[in-house]
Amino acid sequence: MNEPITQLISDYLYxxxxxxxxxxxxxxxxxxxxxIKHYVYEAYLFRSTRSLLEYREMAQSCTTPALLxxxxxxxxxxxxxxxxxxxxxxxxxxxxxxxxxxxxxxRRLAAxxxxxxxxxxxxxxxxxxxxxxxxxxxxxxxxFKLAVVSMxxxxxxxxxxxxxxxxxxxxxxxxxxxxxxxxAAPEVELRAGVLALKSGLVELTFKSGDxxxxxxxxxxxxxxxxxxxxxxxxxxxxxPVGTQGFTVETPVTEIVDxxxxxxxxxxxxxxxxxxxxxxxxxxAAGENQQRFIEGQxxxxxxxxxxxxxxxxxxxxxxxxxxxxxxxxxxSAVAGGNGLGxxxxxxALDPGMGQIHPHIVAVSNPRRKGDHQYHTMTELPYxxxxxxxxxxxxxVLVSSAGHTFAQCPPTSNEYWSDIGNTITTTHISQVxxxxxxxxxxxxxxxxxxxxxxxxxxxxFDLHTIRQALPYKEIVEFQTVCGVSDGEQMVNDPALDLxxxxxxxxxxxxxxxxxxxxxxxxxxxxxxxxxxxxxxxxGGNGISPDxxxxxxxxxxxxxxxxxx
Amino acid sequence: xxxTEVAELTVLWTQTQNRVADFISLLVPDFHDAQDxxxxxxxxxxxxxxxxxxxxxxxxxxxxxxxxxxxxxxxERSRDRHVFDEGLMDQILQAYQENEPYLQExxxxxxxxxxxxxxxxxxxxxxxxxxxxxHDQIANELKTSPNxxxxxxxxxxxxxxxxxxxxxxxxxxxx
Numbered sequence: 001m002n003e004p005i006t007q008l009i010s011d012y013l014y015x016x017x018x019x020x021x022x023x024x025x026x027x028x029x030x031x032x033x034x035x036i037k038h039y040v041y042e043a044y045l046f047r048s049t050r051s052l053l054e055y056r057e058m059a060q061s062c063t064t065p066a067l068l069x070x071x072x073x074x075x076x077x078x079x080x081x082x083x084x085x086x087x088x089x090x091x092x093x094x095x096x097x098x099x100x101x102x103x104x105x106x107r108r109l110a111a112x113x114x115x116x117x118x119x120x121x122x123x124x125x126x127x128x129x130x131x132x133x134x135x136x137x138x139x140x141x142x143x144f145k146l147a148v149v150s151m152x153x154x155x156x157x158x159x160x161x162x163x164x165x166x167x168x169x170x171x172x173x174x175x176x177x178x179x180x181x182x183x184a185a186p187e188v189e190l191r192a193g194v195l196a197l198k199s200g201l202v203e204l205t206f207k208s209g210d211x212x213x214x215x216x217x218x219x220x221x222x223x224x225x226x227x228x229x230x231x232x233x234x235x236x237x238x239x240p241v242g243t244q245g246f247t248v249e250t251p252v253t254e255i256v257d258x259x260x261x262x263x264x265x266x267x268x269x270x271x272x273x274x275x276x277x278x279x280x281x282x283x284a285a286g287e288n289q290q291r292f293i294e295g296q297x298x299x300x301x302x303x304x305x306x307x308x309x310x311x312x313x314x315x316x317x318x319x320x321x322x323x324x325x326x327x328x329x330x331s332a333v334a335g336g337n338g339l340g341x342x343x344x345x346x347a348l349d350p351g352m353g354q355i356h357p358h359i360v361a362v363s364n365p366r367r368k369g370d371h372q373y374h375t376m377t378e379l380p381y382x383x384x385x386x387x388x389x390x391x392x393x394x395v396l397v398s399s400a401g402h403t404f405a406q407c408p409p410t411s412n413e414y415w416s417d418i419g420n421t422i423t424t425t426h427i428s429q430v431x432x433x434x435x436x437x438x439x440x441x442x443x444x445x446x447x448x449x450x451x452x453x454x455x456x457x458x459f460d461l462h463t464i465r466q467a468l469p470y471k472e473i474v475e476f477q478t479v480c481g482v483s484d485g486e487q488m489v490n491d492p493a494l495d496l497x498x499x500x501x502x503x504x505x506x507x508x509x510x511x512x513x514x515x516x517x518x519x520x521x522x523x524x525x526x527x528x529x530x531x532x533x534x535x536x537g538g539n540g541i542s543p544d545x546x547x548x549x550x551x552x553x554x555x556x557x558x559x560x561x562x
Numbered sequence: 563x564x565x566t567e568v569a570e571l572t573v574l575w576t577q578t579q580n581r582v583a584d585f586i587s588l589l590v591p592d593f594h595d596a597q598d599x600x601x602x603x604x605x606x607x608x609x610x611x612x613x614x615x616x617x618x619x620x621x622x623x624x625x626x627x628x629x630x631x632x633x634x635x636x637x638e639r640s641r642d643r644h645v646f647d648e649g650l651m652d653q654i655l656q657a658y659q660e661n662e663p664y665l666q667e668x669x670x671x672x673x674x675x676x677x678x679x680x681x682x683x684x685x686x687x688x689x690x691x692x693x694x695x696x697h698d699q700i701a702n703e704l705k706t707s708p709n710x711x712x713x714x715x716x717x718x719x720x721x722x723x724x725x726x727x728x729x730x731x732x733x734x735x736x737x
Binding site: 007013022029030036037040041042043045048052053169207224 | 596598646647650654672688690720723
């Protein structure tokens with residue numbers, strides 16, 4: 001056989017073959033039946049090498065390189081029976097003996113016994129009954145023994161198979177984030193067994209190519225290269241494009257991936273919730289099997305009843321697993337969690353520090369600031385609000401005492417609450433759209449912060465970091481400017497500012513209708529207070545419809561590899 | 563299944579398992595995947611034993627189930643494009659069955675040849691075949707490249723094959 005074909009077969013058997021090479025191999029196989037024989041011989045020896053080695057179970061570690069330079073030597077040894085041959089011989093002898101015994105028993109059972117038709121010899125009959133009974137008993141005993149021996153042999157084979165399977169590497173740990181294990185930390189290469197994670201995140205890549213993130217506290221049992229049992233905790237799974245079949249078993253259900261990204265959470269009672277981020281999954285609960293698609297959340301309770309929801313209406317169990325997430329400050333200012341879902345729609349009075357159920361705008365009399373910084377303890381991510389006026393220094397912009405040293409003098413008046421919705425005029429009840437570059441903000445589709453001058457709001461980045469412990473805040477993005485949503489009587493002139501711990505990171509002065517700026521600021525781990533401020537530009541607050549469109553913090557995963 | 567059927571199946575499977583495993587490995591070269599398929603075959607045999615026609619060969623029946631399980635495995639692992647088509651599978655099965663006695667002799671010869679494999683090459687073979695260490699990892703441990711490992715394993719395989727050929731009394735004329 002020529003060398004290129006030998007190499008092709010090697011590449012195939014060792015799992016190193018490319019698509020093109022595999023086609024070449026198939027073409028060669030189809031050319032002639034002798035080629036099939038070649039392949040069968042090679043593949044049979046390949047398999048036999050492994051099975052013969054496993055009988056010996058030798059494990060030595062290689063210590064030195066330079067393999068290619070060494071001549072491969074195979075010494076001639078005297079033929080001696082190997083342990084595998086001895087085992088085979090024992091099996092053959094045992095089978096022969098059992099077969100011979102059964103044949104003998106069969107002959108004895110089949111031997112005819114003459115009985116007179118009209119004369120009954122009771123003694124002989126009794127003796128024959130007894131003999132027959134004894135034969136049946138012996139055969140039954142032998143059959144039972146045979147069954148036991150065979151079962152033992154089968155159990156031995158299955159145990160051997162199980163032993164070999166238990167040594168097989170199923171997955172590798174590719175990264176960890178603040179992982180604390182309940183027992184000793186596992187090896188990087190994982191075999192069948194249990195992972196007990198007390199806290200933190202662990203990323204696994206399976207031999208099948210599927211990727212899984214485990215979030216503690218969690219107990220996960222690895223069953224095969226494509227199957228795990230989640231006894232409790234949270235996992236998310238991402239599979240390579242075009243593949244399917246990865247299975248997550250839980251105490252109440254089984255979830256099979258049909259080519260997707262999905263998450264599974266199991267609570268202490270075993271109740272299971274699955275979220276489909278993309279593609280679809282199949283969920284089996286009891287005798288029911290159903291498929292679910294992207295955007296659906298499926299809950300299976302302890303009675304194996306299935307409840308289906310819109311993903312957007314469910315708690316964000318898997319946010320820590322996403323590599324990069326967007327935190328919406330417009331939602332946070334209105335009392336939301338920044339990650340979607342329900343938002344109360346609160347409005348914040350910057351002059352008095354009060355929370356209103358919706359934005360209030362008062363034209364007459366004009367409301368004035370009290371030169372105080374008002375902390376917002378009711379809202380988890382908002383540190384405080386204020387009316388900026390450089391006429392009264394210092395202008396406090398955080399609960400930690402940071403100040404806005406460059407704050408310009410203002411009228412100290414404010415018209416509207418701070419919120420994430422548009423304002424409706426107080427008297428005429430006319431809604432005033434807030435738009436920049438043709439996009440209407442402060443809507444469901446395009447969130448925004450309504451920050452009519454003079455007003456300021458400060459966010460506490462530390463509380464956001466605490467809510468998302470496996471992520472770090474890396475950036476702030478927004479489109480800010482003066483709304484072009486209405487005809488103004490007077491030309492507005494206002495200033496916009498973005499401060500971090502009181503320091504100016506962005507400013508835009510003397511903005512007028514339709515002026516808009518796209519802002520992208522890097523944030524560092526030590527940055528704590530992010531303030532958005534609008535000042536009246538020195539000509540009063542009418543009309544100064546400032547807005548920060550899609551004000552978003554970008555968070556990405558932290559990793560500290562083993 | 564009653565006790566008698568269990569006994570019957572265990573005897574039949576014990577006698578047949580190795581041959582079925584050999585057949586599977588010819589079509590599923592990855593050892594662990596082949597073991598997966600073998601286990602699925604065993605489970606299928608238990609489930610469907612009531613349909614087995616005792617007048618026919620158990621081995622042929624088991625092979626038929628194995629072929630089905632391999633096709634199922636191939637469908638499930640659709641990303642693995644390196645699985646032979648059905649026509650080739652049948653030809654490989656036929657070649658295997660026709661040459662089984664010779665292959666068993668070759669296996670005995672291989673066992674002796676393996677005993678003669680020494681030193682670092684024996685250690686490499688143990689690592690790859692027995693411990694399931696990947697090429698990349700072996701390369702890492704030996705501070706060499708994966709390609710060196712591939713080439714060395716290929717050479718070892720060829721050397722073992724030549725050793726087997728020298729030992730066999732009956733030649734395989736095509737080789």
